[in-house]
Amino acid sequence: MIELKGSNWSINQVRGVVNLLKDSSVFGQVAISSLRLTVLERVHRLSPKLDTQLIVSGWRKVRASLGMVEGYNAPASSLTRSRVKRLHRKGILVVGGYADSPAQWRALARLGVDGVVTPSVREYSEWAR
Numbered sequence: 001m002i003e004l005k006g007s008n009w010s011i012n013q014v015r016g017v018v019n020l021l022k023d024s025s026v027f028g029q030v031a032i033s034s035l036r037l038t039v040l041e042r043v044h045r046l047s048p049k050l051d052t053q054l055i056v057s058g059w060r061k062v063r064a065s066l067g068m069v070e071g072y073n074a075p076a077s078s079l080t081r082s083r084v085k086r087l088h089r090k091g092i093l094v095v096g097g098y099a100d101s102p103a104q105w106r107a108l109a110r111l112g113v114d115g116v117v118t119p120s121v122r123e124y125s126e127w128a129r
Contacts, residue, residue: 001053001095004034004043014042018050031093033073037065053093059083066090073097073117076108084112102127 004017021027031051032043040052053071056062059078071093084094095115096108105127108116118124 001033002030003055004032004039007036009034009036009039009042011042011046014039015046018043018046021050022047031071033071037068040069051093053095055097062087066092071095071114076104076111079108079111079113081111088112 002017002021004014017032021030027050031053032040033053033055034040035055037054040054043050043052051070053073054061054065054069055073056065056078057075059074062072062074062078062083067090069092072087073095075097076099079094079096087094093114094112095117096104096111096113097117099105099108099116099118100120102123105116105118105124116124
């Protein structure tokens with residue numbers, strides 16, 4: 001996951017990132033994430049095969065952008081098992097936002113998310129074994 005931080009990435013700035021990825025061996029293994037749908041639309045315009053993931057703060061933004069991205073990074077508080085299943089049926093990846101304890105990881109796992117954003121990578125990888 002490569003996050004394009006900030007709110008105003010120009011088409012030329014996005015092109016630079018996309019070109020770097022196209023010239024790399026990881027192109028098919030990464031997705032671009034952003035808080036801004038407009039940034040992800042620019043990614044799609046330049047490289048339709050590159051997956052995108054919108055970082056959202058709540059379910060309202062998910063509903064408003066369905067069909068425009070391949071995945072969502074959503075806080076656990078906005079996710080339910082039925083919402084995750086609904087997105088999965090549409091082929092959409094769901095990552096549970098910022099979790100840094102085994103209790104939070106278990107809760108996200110019960111929801112059926114595809115991944116977790118965590119600052120505790122080592123601890124999470126040990127827990128996930």
